[in-house]
Amino acid sequence: DTEVTQTPKHLVMGMTNKKSLKCEQHMGHRAMYWYKQKAKKPPELMFVYSYEKLSINESVPSRFSPECPNSSLLNLHLHALQPEDSALYLCASSQDFTPAGTTDTQYFGPGTRLTVL
Amino acid sequence: AQKVTQAQTEISVVEKEDVTLDCVYETRDTTYYLFWYKQPPSGELVFLIRRNSFDEQNEISGRYSWNFQKSTSSFNFTITASQVVDSAVYFCALSEGNTGFQKLVFGTGTRLLVSP
Numbered sequence: 001d002t003e004v005t006q007t008p009k010h011l012v013m014g015m016t017n018k019k020s021l022k023c024e025q026h027m028g029h030r031a032m033y034w035y036k037q038k039a040k041k042p043p044e045l046m047f048v049y050s051y052e053k054l055s056i057n058e059s060v061p062s063r064f065s066p067e068c069p070n071s072s073l074l075n076l077h078l079h080a081l082q083p084e085d086s087a088l089y090l091c092a093s094s095q096d097f098t099p100a101g102t103t104d105t106q107y108f109g110p111g112t113r114l115t116v117l
Numbered sequence: 118a119q120k121v122t123q124a125q126t127e128i129s130v131v132e133k134e135d136v137t138l139d140c141v142y143e144t145r146d147t148t149y150y151l152f153w154y155k156q157p158p159s160g161e162l163v164f165l166i167r168r169n170s171f172d173e174q175n176e177i178s179g180r181y182s183w184n185f186q187k188s189t190s191s192f193n194f195t196i197t198a199s200q201v202v203d204s205a206v207y208f209c210a211l212s213e214g215n216t217g218f219q220k221l222v223f224g225t226g227t228r229l230l231v232s233p
Contacts, residue, residue: 031218042208042223043162050218088160096218104212104219105152108162 003027004109006091012115015081021112023074023091031055031096032074033106034066037088049074050096081116088113119144121211123224130199130231138194138227140209146170151185151192152210152221162208168192199231 004025013019023032031050035043048056049068057066063085065077074091092106120143130136142151153165166176168185176183180197196203206226212219 033218040226042226045220048218048220055218056220090160090162092162094218105164105167106219106221107164108154110159110161113160 004091004093004107006089006109006112008112009110010113010115012117013078013081014117015083017081018077018079020078021076021089021091021114023076023093023109024072025093025107025109026072027093027095027107028071029093029095029107030071031094031104032068033092033094034074034076035090035092035108037090037111039087043090047076078114081114083116086114086116119149119211119213119222121209121222121224123207123209123227125227126225127228127230130229132200132231132233133198134231135195135197136199136229136231138196138207138209138229140192140194140224142190142192142209142211144211144213146213149211149213150219152212153183153192153194154208154210155205156208156226157205165194196229199229201231201233204229204231 007022033048034046037043045058046060047066052068063080067075088111090111091109094104094106122141149170151168155163173185182195184193206228208226209224210221
């Protein structure tokens with residue numbers, strides 16, 4: 001079962017609002033990712049958590065705040081966003097530790113379509 | 118530096134036609150992995166295949182087939198007898214190394230439109 005779930009599916013927020021995106025996986029994966037995807041563009045990596053620790057932050061503005069409460073959950077807290085932050089936010093997970101000679105495939109959730117007014 | 122090029126921005130075909138999506142990559146590593154993902158209008162990225170740099174065997178899965186050629190740094194994807202449900206954006210991606218989590222480098226994607 002390769003399922004990653006994300007809530008909500010759609011979110012509309014004002015620039016002064018605080019909201020959170022949620023991601024969950026039950027595949028026993030130890031790496032979780034947040035991507036941002038603008039229309040007609042490929043996904044852009046934002047953050048990577050490995051074993052519940054932030055391992056990569058791709059110079060993302062502080063108005064985006066990730067959190068990994070446990071190995072199955074990943075949140076993205078949003079505050080004081082700008083209209084240009086409107087995008088599809090994708091969560092992914094992967095096994096992380098793999099035997100030598102194999103690789104780590106990322107499985108994606110359905111995404112949250114965010115609109116900032 | 119790693120780079121993935123998908124030169125075809127958009128392809129339109131009629132149902133039952135065969136279609137090939139091109140992917141050319143650049144990397145300095147000898148160990149790397151190539152992926153194809155499908156993104157239908159709903160938005161989810163669906164994993165289709167991965168291939169490691171040491172395995173140049175072509176792969177077939179139903180109507181899908183992949184042609185990996187290290188000599189030309191290409192990993193092309195062919196859909197045989199296309200169907201309307203194949204309409205989506207297809208991304209080719211590259212990662213390096215073979216342990217731990219991976220950073221994916223995506224191509225810009227090819228939008229495939231299959232009309233009845």
